[in-house]
Every structure is written in C-alpha cells, then in structure tokens.
Amino acid sequence: SASASASASASAQSKTHISTPVTDKRQRDSDSRSPEEKAKELAEELRSGLGPLAQGWGRSSHEVGAEKFVDTFFKASRLHFIGTWKERYDTLLDVMDDTPPLIEINPRWIFHVDMDAFFASVTTRGVPELQRLPVVICWGSEKSNSGEISCANYVARKSGVKAGEWLSSAKEKCPTLISFPFEFEKYTETAMNMYKALFRLTPHVLGLSCDEAYLDVSQVVADAALANPFADVNHVVSEIAEKLRREIFQVTGGCTASIGCGSNQFLSRLATKQAKPDGYFHLEDSKVLDFIGKLNVSDLPSVGWSTTKILKEKGIQTCFELRKLSQKFLAQDLKLGPKTAKKIFEYCRGIDTRPWNPRPIRKSVSAQISWGVRMKTDSEVEDFLKHLSAKVVDRMLAMFKKTSGNKAKGTAAEEANVIRSFHGASLVSLKVWRAKKNANPNKRKGSLGHGQCDRLHRSLTRSFPTKDPEEVARNTIGLFKALKIEAEEVRGMGVILGNLHENKNSASSTSVRKLSTNQAKRRRTVLEPFRNTFNLSAALQASTLTKDIENLQTLSHKEMVDAIIDQLRKTKTEPEVLPFLGNKKACEAAAFCNGETCGSVHCFQKHMLDCTAQFLYEMCVSIDDDLVRIRCLIQAVKQIANCIWEKDSDLNKYWQSCCDQLKFQYREDVNVCSSSQISYSSSRNSDIIMNSSGIVGLGK
DNA sequence: TGCGTGTGGTAG
DNA sequence: ATCGCTACCACACGCA
Missing domain, CATH: 3.30.70.270 (Reverse transcriptase/Diguanylate cyclase domain)
Known part of the structure; x- marks a missing residue:
C-alpha cells in the first residue's frame, strides 16, 4: 500500500x-534560506x-x-x-x-x-x-x-x-x-x-x-x-x-x-x-480474535481513562485478559453497569451491534466557556449569560432552518412555515464551574484556565417551549441565582437547551424533531381531563369576533401562541425572575434565595403567566380544527389581556371566568393529575397544583 | 416500577 | 497569557 x-x-x-x-508563500519561495x-x-x-x-x-x-x-x-x-x-x-x-x-x-x-x-x-x-x-x-x-x-x-x-x-x-x-x-x-x-x-x-x-x-x-x-x-x-x-x-x-x-x-x-x-x-x-474476520487480543483495553471505544483505571486495578491490561471476565462480573463487581459491560464484552470479541444511523436527530444544543471567565459582579454574570444564551439560541434556530429547509424544498413561504412550526426548547439548563476553595494554581492551564473546579448543573423544565434568547437568559440567570454562587468564584458557564419541540400539527413537522415517547404520553395524560370537559360548540357560539377570526386564520399555531404570550407580558410590570416552574428543587432554592420576593405579587403573576401560556399552548396543539382553535384562543386572550392581578381574589375570579368562558369545569378539589404532582404554595392562600408539564388545576 | 434530576464518562 | 467544546449515553438517587 x-x-x-x-x-x-x-x-x-x-x-x-x-x-x-495555495495562494500564500508556501509555494513561491526560491531563495536560499533553509x-x-x-x-x-x-x-x-x-x-x-x-x-x-x-x-x-x-x-x-x-x-x-x-x-x-x-x-x-x-x-x-x-x-x-x-x-x-x-x-x-x-x-x-x-x-x-x-x-x-x-x-x-x-x-x-x-x-x-x-x-x-x-x-x-x-x-x-x-x-x-x-x-x-x-x-x-x-x-x-x-x-x-x-x-x-x-x-x-x-x-x-x-x-x-x-x-x-x-x-x-x-x-x-x-x-x-x-x-x-x-x-x-x-x-x-x-x-x-x-x-x-x-x-x-x-x-x-x-x-x-x-x-x-x-x-x-x-x-x-x-x-x-x-x-x-x-x-x-x-x-x-x-x-x-x-x-x-x-x-x-x-x-x-x-x-x-x-x-x-x-x-x-x-x-x-x-x-x-x-x-x-x-x-x-x-x-479479516478470521484474524479478528488474535488481532484484538493483543490490543490494550483502552483501544476499545467506550473504554476511556476511567474504565482503563478500573480494569488496571484488577490487573486487566489487554483485551485477551478482558475476555476471561464474564459480563456479569464487569457489570456488577467492577461496577461498570450493564450497558457498558455488554459493550466492552462484545467489542473485545469483535462484535458491534450499533445500528447504522447516518443522521441522528439532535436532542440538545449547548454553548459553554470555561476559559478566561472572570467575574467581579452579578451584573457581569448576567451579561455573560445573556450573550451565551443569544449564542445558543442562534445556533438552535440555524440548525432548524437548515434541517427543515431541505424538507420544505426551497420556497420562501414553505421555509417560513417550517421555522414557525419549531417551538424551541422547553428544557433550559445552566452549568457552572466554581473554583475550589484551595485550588492549586499549578493545576491550571495558563493563567486563564479554570483550574480545579466543582461543576454544578441546574435545569429548569419550562411549562412551554421557547426560542427567545432573552427568555433563555432570564431562566439561566434565575438558575444562577438559585445556585448562590459568588461572581468571583465563577470560572466557566454553559447554557444547554433540550426538549426541542416541533408542532405536531404542522404539515412540515414530519420527522425532524418529535416529542419523546414519555413527553407525548405525559401530554396525553395531562390533556385528557380537559378534553372531556371542553365544550367546543358552546365556545363557538360564545365567540362574536368573526372579523378578527378571519384575519387570524392565516396565522400558524405558534404565531397565535406568541401573540398571546405577548399580550400576557404586556399586562404586567417587570416580573421577578425565578426558576420555580416545574422544578421543586429550583423552586425551593429560589425561595430560600429570596424568600420575600418569591411570594410577591409580581412573582406570582409570572407564575400565572407561564401557567396560562402553557394552558393555551396545550389547547393550541390539542384542537385540530383551525376555526375552533382560533375562536377559543380569542376568548382566552380577551379575558387574559383585560386582567390585572392585584389580589388573590382577582386571580381566582380570573380563572373562574376564564374557565366559564371556555366551558371548562372549574373544580375546587383539584385532584386532577398525576404521578409527579407538585404543589406550589405562595404566602397567600392560593395553591397551584401542577406537574412539570404545567398547570393541572387550581385550589383555594 | 416509572419518572425527573444531577453527575460522570466518552469521543472527536 | 495562548482560546479547557459539544453531544450523547448511562447511572444513582429521590420521589410517588
């Protein structure tokens, strides 16, 4: 060869x-230098x-x-x-x-x-x-x-x-x-x-x-x-x-x-x-066993630094020696876990059962920096997170434009539709490198390396997906606050977006991104009780805004939701940013972090807004008939936009009237759902019962 | 048992 | 002083 x-x-x-x-100097020299x-x-x-x-x-x-x-x-x-x-x-x-x-x-x-x-x-x-x-x-x-x-x-x-x-x-x-x-x-x-x-x-x-x-x-x-x-x-x-x-x-x-x-x-x-x-x-297949036997275990894929060390402690260096161990021994005694054990058990025998997957579906997008990150104040941290969030959202959208652009086969209108049908991410995570107390400066890559750090990770399952960089920034800033880390200790940060959603009703959503089976299952569970009590024909009759409906019919589902959320946002003053949706630990941490704010009207409003938006979002994806959906949404928006919550009684009244309007059953004994039910109590008398998909009911 | 979260390991 | 990212998988653990 x-x-x-x-x-x-x-x-x-x-x-x-x-x-x-090759346009530079590489080829043109003819002088006498070495x-x-x-x-x-x-x-x-x-x-x-x-x-x-x-x-x-x-x-x-x-x-x-x-x-x-x-x-x-x-x-x-x-x-x-x-x-x-x-x-x-x-x-x-x-x-x-x-x-x-x-x-x-x-x-x-x-x-x-x-x-x-x-x-x-x-x-x-x-x-x-x-x-x-x-x-x-x-x-x-x-x-x-x-x-x-x-x-x-x-x-x-x-x-x-x-x-x-x-x-x-x-x-x-x-x-x-x-x-x-x-x-x-x-x-x-x-x-x-x-x-x-x-x-x-x-x-x-x-x-x-x-x-x-x-x-x-x-x-x-x-x-x-x-x-x-x-x-x-x-x-x-x-x-x-x-x-x-x-x-x-x-x-x-x-x-x-x-x-x-x-x-x-x-x-x-x-x-x-x-x-x-x-x-x-x-x-050649006939020579595989001999060939692999001579290799070091670390030559096998999925055997990295850590696994090599574990095996070495047992005196296992070569694949020949590795073959003498049973799968069960690898999994249990060496604590490699069943999957890793199976993998390396098969690899050292030349077996590979990985399927041929030339274009796996992307499940997350992230951006992180852990070099040169030095902060003095919280506002610097926030600024950094804003730019990191913008970066990661940019990349998420670009990815979607490209992958679905192909499916839309080119025309601008079709591509626009594809982008619209992408809802964004509903899992927002923050990763922080925190300098260890007595970090050894010699174990650092140059003066701007992160050095010895603890790595912390907090995530927030949002009640509805987002593709808004400011929203992501707000969430990650909230998560950072919940971690209670001093700005001076920060040596690196990362923003990760997950649970990427595409509107399942959209024609162009065929196969690029789908809800996971679990998400889909959970969504059905959450929606079922609502479906049963939702009187569509009554809602239709209640709608008097026919003109608006005609105008709105050209909008996509997501545009509707965006418009609604937009309306919602206008009804409130600047909200406190706290990561308390769908995440009990983050909720507790945030409450601990700032107990006074957590029970405040603003904070509560934010909570209600998110829950309401979730509620409407669910409605959007659950009603197949465009006309029905739009009419119902208009009713809801009308209610919500006119509503300013100042007292708990307003909140309750709002919800009651909203449910009446939409012919939902308003139930005092909120026992709707489900396995991972979480009760969030504010300092007031209202309980919102929700699971991590969003609101499932309202109590006293 | 099933689910969500946080941590660790791995490849390229 | 010299650019320590990104995506995915697997697992332990807590909870209901």
Whole structure:
C-alpha cells in the first residue's frame, strides 16, 4: 500500500488546483534560506493575518466585556470548531439528495476513512519541504511556548510529540519543532471536499467528524465483484479503497487519508490504526480474535481513562485478559453497569451491534466557556449569560432552518412555515464551574484556565417551549441565582437547551424533531381531563369576533401562541425572575434565595403567566380544527389581556371566568393529575397544583 | 416500577 | 497569557 500511495501522491501533485489553491508563500519561495526559516516565517505570516486573536489576546471576560469575549473565544477555540462541526456537515447533507435507507447485505464491508494528522496536513499540503519538517498546530508561537498542541504531523510524532501536550514540553523533545496556527476555514472547506468524494462512491456515508467517516460499501463491493467474477474479493476491495484514497488526495489538495476495512464499524475503526499513516488495511474476520487480543483495553471505544483505571486495578491490561471476565462480573463487581459491560464484552470479541444511523436527530444544543471567565459582579454574570444564551439560541434556530429547509424544498413561504412550526426548547439548563476553595494554581492551564473546579448543573423544565434568547437568559440567570454562587468564584458557564419541540400539527413537522415517547404520553395524560370537559360548540357560539377570526386564520399555531404570550407580558410590570416552574428543587432554592420576593405579587403573576401560556399552548396543539382553535384562543386572550392581578381574589375570579368562558369545569378539589404532582404554595392562600408539564388545576 | 434530576464518562 | 467544546449515553438517587 505504501507504493500505491506514493504513486497517488505523484499523480495528484499537479492537480492541487482542483481544491483550494495555495495562494500564500508556501509555494513561491526560491531563495536560499533553509526550509526551517521559511516555515517559521510562513507561520508568523499566518499568525499576523489573524489580528488580535493570535497575537497575545489572552485577556479575561472581565477585561474585555462579555459580548466581545464570547465572540472572540468561539472564533479561536479549536474544541468549539470540533464540537460544532456537525452543524456545518448538516449544510452539506441538506443540499444533497436524500440518502436511500441502507439495506444490510452479506457479506458486509465497512470502510473507516480517517485523514492523517488532518490540521497539520492541511497547513503543509502540496509543499514537500514543509511536510518534511516536524510541524504542530496550536496557538502558541515562537515567542511564547505555551499552548496546547492540537495536532502533530508524523515527523513530529517520531520525536515523541503528541496532541494534548504543551508546546514547551514538545520543544524539549524536538527543538526544531515548528508551530502553525489554526486555519479553521480551510479545515471546513477541505473536509467538505473530502465528504463530496465519499458521497461519489456511495450514499451510505456516516460522518463522525471533520476528518473521519464510516462508509458502508457492501453494495459497491457486490457490484464490483459481479462485474469481475474471477477476481479475488479482497483485491477488489483494496482497489476500491486505494482509488478512494487517491481521489481524496486530489480533492483535498494533497492531504492523505487512511482507510480501515472490516465487517462492522468497530472492526473497520481498529483496522485504521494499522493502516495509518497513508495506507489501507483490511482486518479479516478470521484474524479478528488474535488481532484484538493483543490490543490494550483502552483501544476499545467506550473504554476511556476511567474504565482503563478500573480494569488496571484488577490487573486487566489487554483485551485477551478482558475476555476471561464474564459480563456479569464487569457489570456488577467492577461496577461498570450493564450497558457498558455488554459493550466492552462484545467489542473485545469483535462484535458491534450499533445500528447504522447516518443522521441522528439532535436532542440538545449547548454553548459553554470555561476559559478566561472572570467575574467581579452579578451584573457581569448576567451579561455573560445573556450573550451565551443569544449564542445558543442562534445556533438552535440555524440548525432548524437548515434541517427543515431541505424538507420544505426551497420556497420562501414553505421555509417560513417550517421555522414557525419549531417551538424551541422547553428544557433550559445552566452549568457552572466554581473554583475550589484551595485550588492549586499549578493545576491550571495558563493563567486563564479554570483550574480545579466543582461543576454544578441546574435545569429548569419550562411549562412551554421557547426560542427567545432573552427568555433563555432570564431562566439561566434565575438558575444562577438559585445556585448562590459568588461572581468571583465563577470560572466557566454553559447554557444547554433540550426538549426541542416541533408542532405536531404542522404539515412540515414530519420527522425532524418529535416529542419523546414519555413527553407525548405525559401530554396525553395531562390533556385528557380537559378534553372531556371542553365544550367546543358552546365556545363557538360564545365567540362574536368573526372579523378578527378571519384575519387570524392565516396565522400558524405558534404565531397565535406568541401573540398571546405577548399580550400576557404586556399586562404586567417587570416580573421577578425565578426558576420555580416545574422544578421543586429550583423552586425551593429560589425561595430560600429570596424568600420575600418569591411570594410577591409580581412573582406570582409570572407564575400565572407561564401557567396560562402553557394552558393555551396545550389547547393550541390539542384542537385540530383551525376555526375552533382560533375562536377559543380569542376568548382566552380577551379575558387574559383585560386582567390585572392585584389580589388573590382577582386571580381566582380570573380563572373562574376564564374557565366559564371556555366551558371548562372549574373544580375546587383539584385532584386532577398525576404521578409527579407538585404543589406550589405562595404566602397567600392560593395553591397551584401542577406537574412539570404545567398547570393541572387550581385550589383555594 | 416509572419518572425527573444531577453527575460522570466518552469521543472527536 | 495562548482560546479547557459539544453531544450523547448511562447511572444513582429521590420521589410517588
């Protein structure tokens, strides 16, 4: 395979213009300086093009201000680049034809394609003088030797330099090491070109990251074997792989890929390790047990640092030794749990039962920063959370626009409909890094690392979903208050959005996001008693606002709800922000945090507003008939908009009249639902009985 | 038993 | 001084 790849390199060298043309100094030098000098100069040139980012911008959030800090951090963060890669990959999938479902045929042939030292290879591609030097990718420069190495090319690896290492320590091992800055746009473009090449071979591509993918080539192999019935199958497969590697080399402008091949995903991934760098390796089924037996347990996927340690304590180092243990022993005695035990029990025998899932449905969106986060006051914390929330909501909406944009097949009106039908997230979580009391400053990555921290997490199940960044900010600020952490202790924060909802009544909601089974079940349970007491025909007769109805018929469900919530908000003064909906612990914490405010009229109003909005939202999704729904909603809005709650008796009156209007049964003995019922008592005499789906009744 | 929450582990 | 992210899974525990 080495000679094959050499010829691949030679043939592709002249065709680098197919992909990104190399426009900088990399290729044009003809002076007499040494390759090292030229490389260092090039590295400096690339760095200076990055502005303040790479030129010593290591300043904290406190100095820079939240807005600029959040923005700059994400632009420069390699982990953010890796973490958000699937969002960019989605844009490629969106413009492609839908992948036909995979039919598993026997024998199964899976390729695992992995670019060699991807970041470094993008930087040095097409320039052999550069490729012969030890090169790493990280933010540290010639002047400052700190910075964590993200990628080392194979020359540097020969000196023992590894990813994850500090630049200073790497330079001790390899004094001639040259460090290049990140070039994220180029990685993205190169990865896209690589993927397009993969898709030209087969539609069955399962993208893992910007430099790594699985391919199911069973059908490709079957076709090739049929066309050439007397050829050795292994030979046929290796030809396909080598051809693909040549193709990747061409379209990436000279980056090499390795391909591992096996009869399932796991085996092909193991094979790649053997194939690297710049090669192909087929792990045959007959050799699997021997091959795996020699591996360390930590080579198995899902065996990380922690599991390795547990196994090592029992004297288990290799997969051969691991095979002697029973699944039950792994699960119970080693406390790995039944699932992990089953997984590694099967992996060390070459078994992989993971289904082929090329485009899993996204269940959450998050944004977090735990570097350079330094705060002095609560208002700085709030400012930071506002910008983090804006960021995460942005990404959530962008994701939805893209994934559903494809389904709407293009026209602006259809796409608008798709966006409208997305309701947002109803789970809002906050993650906080809190500096440990006596944190050791040496266990910190540079002066702006988070150091030793406790990580805390609080979540809030909202009564209705939101896609409003300010709303998310209010919720996370509330959660932060409930945690009772001093601003000075904060070393990092993250905002996570979950339970992503799409209107199930919307025509375009087919399959992108769905309520989980549990959510759907719970929703039915909550709605059932309402359905039975809801007199639709009476509500219809009660409605006199026919003109408005005509105007409103063009609105989507969600627009209706938004309009209602908007109305609701206008009826109150600025609410206290407290995370007391649907979360008993958060409720208690908030009450403890500020007992006086928690029972206040404002706070109570906020509670009522959320509950009411939930109530209307449920109504929206439960009534199928547009006209009926709109009429009922108009009645409700009319009531709510005119209502100002100042006293408990007003609240009760409001609810009673609202229920009357809508022909709901008003019940004093609120015993409606359900398993996880929560009673929230204010300092007044009203009880709201609710579960985490929202209000289910009203008591005295 | 089933559900919701918080924590920990893992990959890339 | 040098950018410690993101998404998912699994589990323990408390509660009803």
